[in-house]
Amino acid sequence: MKKITQGLLLATAIAASFSSQAAEPETVLIGLAGPLTGPSARIGKDLENGAQLAINDANQQHPKIGGKAVQFKLVSEDDQSDPRTAVAVAQRLVDAGVAGVVGHWNTGTSIPAARIYHDAGIAQVAPVATGHAYTQQGFDTSFRVMGHDDDGGRDAGEYALKVLKAKRIAVLDDRTAFGQGLADEFVKSLKAQGVEVVDREYVDEKTVDFSAVLTSIRSKNADLIFFGGVDSQAAPLARRIKQLGLNATLMGAGGFVSQTFLKLAQKEGEGVVALEPGLPLEKMPGGKAFDQAYRDRYHAPIELHAPFAYDATRVLIAAIEQADSTDAADYLPKLRAISYQGVTGTLAFDAQGNLKNPSFTVYKVIDGKWVPQDVLGGAAQ
Structure with missing residues (x-):
């Protein structure tokens, strides 16, 4: 009888262990690329802060992909605003298995990095990168959330x-x-x-x-x-x-x-x-709330582009959730057709991946x- 009881207890413990493991959410990696060191580091950190707020907000909604609980995680890489470094950074993010990338900051880094993401078949959603040439390369994986030059x-x-x-x-x-x-x-x-x-x-x-x-x-x-x-x-x-x-x-x-x-x-x-x-912060649909959330979290004012990094991250996640898949082959069509109400305004993209109806x-x-x-x-x- 004692052996049977011990066996039942052991079986129960094993079952509980498996149940606990099954309940653990799977991690979905989202890449962030920008200048985290050097003269433009405060811009890169601002982008990273905005993207991290988006990750936090998405996770608070207890997301599920394919019926399984997931947790999004930001993976940041420093491109130093250097085109050659940006290419290496892009490859590292691809090798890390990110579902998509928010970045890069400037046009000079976004253009060469775009080919790496295109060849890997994953989305690159630029929060800034205003040079039109970035989306004129013909890559169906390139998007931007603000107007171009x-x-x-x-x-x-x-x-x-x-x-x-x-x-x-x-x-x-x-x-x-x-x-x-x-x-x-x-x-x-x-x-x-x-x-x-x-x-x-x-x-x-x-x-x-x-x-x-x-x-x-x-x-x-x-x-x-x-x-x-x-x-x-x-x-x-x-x-x-x-x-x-x-x-x-x-x-x-x-x-x-x-x-x-x-x-x-x-x-x-x-x-x-x-x-x-973009619109002034106070005129953005979610500007005031975002500004308060940013200050509460980081105890500093927004430097410049954090709201756009937030929206770039959220629109990428929204496409993944609409597709119910982290496979870019599934979520890219959703991203191209999306109309997402973000902090900065409505995000929808033209055939090149440019933001439709941009404001300045x-x-x-x-x-x-x-x-x-x-x-x-x-x-x-």
Whole structure:
């Protein structure tokens, strides 16, 4: 009798163990690629924070795939904003078995990484990467959740002439895929309106002294300087414009509107104008709630693009859940056809993977703060 009882107890324990193991949710990996070190690390961390909030929120809903409980997990990789590193990072994420990837941050890294994800057959949902060339490669695995620079450059050009009333415009860019591509679209917009730039200058993405190019621009009596580049360079550029006494407005797009720019530019940033993809945080459908959740979790304000990283992650997860499968062959058709109500607005993609009906917001630095001036496109129509 004692042996029978012991046998029953052992069998019960084994059954309970198997039951416990069966109840453990399966892990589904979602990749995150961005600059987690280097000059743009605060942007990369902001993206990672936004994506992690999305993972947390998705897991709180106790998701199931194929009838089994799952738990999503973020796997982050640092591409250092370097194209060659981005390719290696993309391959590591593929080798790790991620279901899909949120990333990369800039166009220069997103373009080469896209082929790796395409060859592996998994989705790449870029939270930023505004260069149109990223989705012009023809990969059916590439998506973006904000407007691209063809639209942004056109809108910026129209705003410069019609609202800012600029007469003599100089254009400067950092020769990156993002910066030069954006500047080219801005120039194209001006030409379509019958205006030629008075000067076109170039630097590289590591330039810190803008004296030479600004001396040339000053000789052309420019009243507006458009810069295709990011906030870490825009701030010293704004400072040097003031120091040289140029009577010109600095304008940029898709990379200026950050807390970092305000800290670096300080008083010299006053009056700077920038066009940024998306709605102002306070006008985003879920902006206020997201802002509070971000501050509660990270005890800091949003740097720049966290809401877009959140939406890129959630729309990828939504497609996986709609397909009831982590196999990209099953969820990619769902992602292409999706209409998802996100924090930043409605996410739906065109045939190239671009966001449909994107919005752009024009900001101006007033009293040391970025203040929204106008919303163009998308929700403004």
